[in-house]
Amino acid sequence: MKVALFVPCYVDAFFPEVGIATLELLERLGCEVDYPLDQTCCGQPMANSGCHHDARATEALYAKNFAGYDHIVTPSGSCAHHVRDHMTAIEQTAEVQQVRRNTVELVEFLHDVLQVREFPWAEFPHKVGLHIGCATLRGLREAKTSEIDEPAFNKPARLLSAVKGLEFVTPQRPDECCGFGGTFSVFEEPVSAKMGYDKVGDHHRAGAQYIVSPDMSCVMHQQGCAQRMGLPIKFIHIAQVLNGARQ
Known part of the structure; x- marks a missing residue:
């Protein structure tokens, strides 16, 4: 193809x-x-x-x-x-x-x-919190949102479930915005930062060693928040995990 x-x-x-x-x-x-x-x-x-x-x-x-x-x-x-x-x-x-x-x-x-369901080369032996950005979640409808009453589905999680050794941990508010929002993080910096701290803290309390996401802009924002908070969480894009990255 x-x-x-x-x-x-x-x-x-x-x-x-x-x-x-x-x-x-x-x-x-x-x-x-x-x-x-x-x-x-x-x-x-x-x-x-x-x-x-x-x-x-x-x-x-x-x-x-x-x-x-x-x-x-x-x-x-x-x-x-x-x-x-x-x-x-x-x-x-x-x-x-x-x-x-x-x-x-x-x-x-x-x-x-492609309807891929196996990634035999992929192994990621870590506790993972999954973050799906708002545009991907609500615009592209890649997973169920908490505000809609419908059967559960989660496309990124389904793909990651095929990765050996990967263990999901779930924050209390899994589909809450992280506060990045593109230029929102520039024009509304205090609000954006507080939302980011809340999101990263929620993942940390759930036991996440890594936050995996299909949205690198959200990852960039949360990574900065985690560094300022002194939290030992690492961040990685889903493409890297599915391609075989170990850390």
Whole structure:
């Protein structure tokens, strides 16, 4: 299967190992992966701040880079959510609409498209707290939320359940926001920080050694909170765990 890989700008800048792990994992699973070299941002930061006109150029470049692919895979739920539901600053041609429909977050692609249920090379012998960011949880609907009365489901947890040695621990409020929220963490810094401290503390009390997430932006925020709190929790993206990282 031939797919295109979109590596979000903050992953490229701060966590390139996550992009590498995503590429390696897709190739392990038999995908032929293209990486358009002209890719930059999907336009989410500008659009989230209400600057839709400023997002036009990046959205147009995204659509140009990824036209013609059946699947555009990204290790970021918030970016996938923006492209699919909010990439509206540019003209909605048939090509643009196809690019939007074909953009999927990594967990969605593994769970729903490839329907992978085994990762025989993966082993992660640690107690893990799972964090699913708000856009991934409520925008992409990758797991049940506490406010909706429906049967339980959790796609990231189902994938991680196939990893040898991994033990889940559950915080008291598993689907509560961590406070990152993109530019929210800049404009509402005290509120954002307090939410992050609460989230990390909840995981720590549950016994988490690692927090695993499909959302590296949330991980970045929580990692900073944990460091300021002096908590010995480590953080890792789900792509790295599924690709065989041990720590």
